[in-house]
Amino acid sequence: MSLFPDDDPILSVSQLTAQIKELLESTLPTVWIVGELSSCKRHSSGHVYLDLKDAQACIKGIIWRSTVHRLASLPEVGTEVIVRGRLNVYPPQGSYSLVIDQIQAKGAGAQDVALRKLKERLAKLGYFAPERKRPLPRFPRRIAIVSSPTGAAIRDMLEILRARWPVAEVWVLGVRVQGPGAPETIADAFALLEKVDGVDVVILGRGGGSSDDLAAFNHESVAHAIFRCRYPVISAVGHEIDVTVADLVADRRALTPSEAAVCATPDRTEILKDLMARQQRMFTLLNSQFLASKQRLVDFAQRRALAMPLERLRERERGLDEWGERMQRAMHRRLEVAQKDVSGLAGHLESLSPLNVLARGYSLTRTLPERHVVRSVMQTEVGAAVEIVVQDGTLAARVEERRAN
Numbered sequence: 001m002s003l004f005p006d007d008d009p010i011l012s013v014s015q016l017t018a019q020i021k022e023l024l025e026s027t028l029p030t031v032w033i034v035g036e037l038s039s040c041k042r043h044s045s046g047h048v049y050l051d052l053k054d055a056q057a058c059i060k061g062i063i064w065r066s067t068v069h070r071l072a073s074l075p076e077v078g079t080e081v082i083v084r085g086r087l088n089v090y091p092p093q094g095s096y097s098l099v100i101d102q103i104q105a106k107g108a109g110a111q112d113v114a115l116r117k118l119k120e121r122l123a124k125l126g127y128f129a130p131e132r133k134r135p136l137p138r139f140p141r142r143i144a145i146v147s148s149p150t151g152a153a154i155r156d157m158l159e160i161l162r163a164r165w166p167v168a169e170v171w172v173l174g175v176r177v178q179g180p181g182a183p184e185t186i187a188d189a190f191a192l193l194e195k196v197d198g199v200d201v202v203i204l205g206r207g208g209g210s211s212d213d214l215a216a217f218n219h220e221s222v223a224h225a226i227f228r229c230r231y232p233v234i235s236a237v238g239h240e241i242d243v244t245v246a247d248l249v250a251d252r253r254a255l256t257p258s259e260a261a262v263c264a265t266p267d268r269t270e271i272l273k274d275l276m277a278r279q280q281r282m283f284t285l286l287n288s289q290f291l292a293s294k295q296r297l298v299d300f301a302q303r304r305a306l307a308m309p310l311e312r313l314r315e316r317e318r319g320l321d322e323w324g325e326r327m328q329r330a331m332h333r334r335l336e337v338a339q340k341d342v343s344g345l346a347g348h349l350e351s352l353s354p355l356n357v358l359a360r361g362y363s364l365t366r367t368l369p370e371r372h373v374v375r376s377v378m379q380t381e382v383g384a385a386v387e388i389v390v391q392d393g394t395l396a397a398r399v400e401e402r403r404a405n
Contacts, residue, residue: 014091021089024096033059033098034082034106037075048074052083052098060097061085067101070243080106084116115218119245122220127227127249134232134251136264140200142169143264144231146189147205149174153236153257157205160258165265171199177206182216190225201264202229204246205236205257217244226250236260364389377402 011019035052042048046065051058061083063071075081085100102116122128143161147154149172161170173189176182186204193199204226206217216222217237226233226249235250236257247253254260300306350356358364365374368385380386380399388395 013094017089017091017094021091024087024089028087030084030086031098032082032084034080035059037077037079037081040074040077042068050100052081060095061100062088062097063100063103071103075103075105082106115245118218118220118223119248122223122245122249127223136232136234136252137200139266140165140168140264142171142199144171144173144193144196144199144202145205146173146175146186146193146202147257148177151177151207153205153207156258157203157261160261161265164262164267164269166268168265176216178209178213178216183219183221186216186219187221187225190229193229193231199231202231202233203236203257203260203264204233204250205254205260207257214244217246219245222246223249234260234263358389358391361391377404 033052035054038051038053038058040048040050046068048063048068050061050063052061053059063074068074081103082105083098083100084102085098087096088099089096104116119128126132145154145157147157154172158170158172161168173192175185175189177186190202193202204217206214214237217235223245226235226246232252233250234252234254235244235246236254236259237244237246243253252260252263254263305312366372366387366389367374367380368387371387372379374380374386380402382399382402384399386397386399388397
């Protein structure tokens with residue numbers, strides 16, 4: 001009796017693991033988990049590997065390097081945390097883990113929860129989609145800055161813009177960047193920009209600060225204003241560890257306002273250096289082409305055809321003379337042959353001429369006025385006029401009688 005099933009398929013380890021992977025990842029695409037952070041290690045690659053546990057179970061987690069950069073900080077080991085992620089099966093080890101994209105201490109306030117839900121809602125609407133990000137202009141002619149008109153950030157940006165690209169026209173739209181009413185003033189500034197033509201890029205900037213200081217840039221109205229803006233937007237809010245909703249919606253994120261000014265403009269010094277280098281390369285290329293053309297011209301001038309341009313013409317003239325002489329000789333020969341042929345034909349024709357017969361005493365009779373040769377007496381009538389041709393002339397006669405032989 002066979003131990004193997006008759007109807008059930010026999011799967012390989014890889015096939016079974018693939019089915020488990022598809023089942024888990026499709027059934028639970030996104031999960032929220034609460035647990036204790038029992039270990040946390042940052043790998044040299046930048047990824048973070050951690051363990052979450054409770055009283056009965058433990059699960060491994062991974063935070064990819066790209067996600068780590070967006071996190072303000074990681075909770076300490078031993079902290080109870082709430083994480084969001086998706087299940088991932090690693091077939092080579094037959095294990096599963098949680099790929100985490102958000103992590104925070106369980107004690108986080110309602111403000112953090114509301115911010116998390118806002119990000120999820122905006123992400124579903126496509127506000128953070130990479131494909132909608134617009135490229136920045138290479139040579140902007142008009143730059144609009146939405147920032148506090150009295151802060152250090154605006155002074156830094158103006159100084160950098162003046163040094164890097166002084167030809168650009170800079171508009172400053174002063175707004176409140178923190179405190180009550182700040183989101184509304186920022187949204188109003190973007191609404192004003194929608195009525196203006198000719199803006200190439202917009203910088204939304206402020207210096208760093210606490211989470212409360214940056215709250216205006218996590219407001220939904222600001223996100224909508226940036227999303228609807230018809231010009232590319234650079235968001236420069238806070239520092240590297242502070243990632244706001246404005247940063248995620250904007251076409252480009254800068255770590256600081258100074259970096260935003262650098263991103264928005266080319267460096268005129270570098271452009272001048274590049275132009276000078278291109279000018280030198282163009283001069284070198286043109287000079288080398290000139291020298292090469294000059295050498296080719298010298299080579300052509302030294303060729304025999306150019307040094308003695310009439311030599312081949314003279315050869316052709318001599319050839320024509322020779323051909324002329326040959327044609328004349330050929331024509332003379334053909335003319336002589338033709339003359340001989342004509343003489344022969346003339347002699348033959350002379351021998352056949354009836355005039356030679358007349359010279360031997362014969363005559364030729366012709367009817368008048370038709371001048372038909374009379375070969376029979378039946379051709380004439382009695383009394384008809386005829387002409388008799390003899391060797392030295394003609395005789396006019398008339399038929400007196402017809403007698404047939």
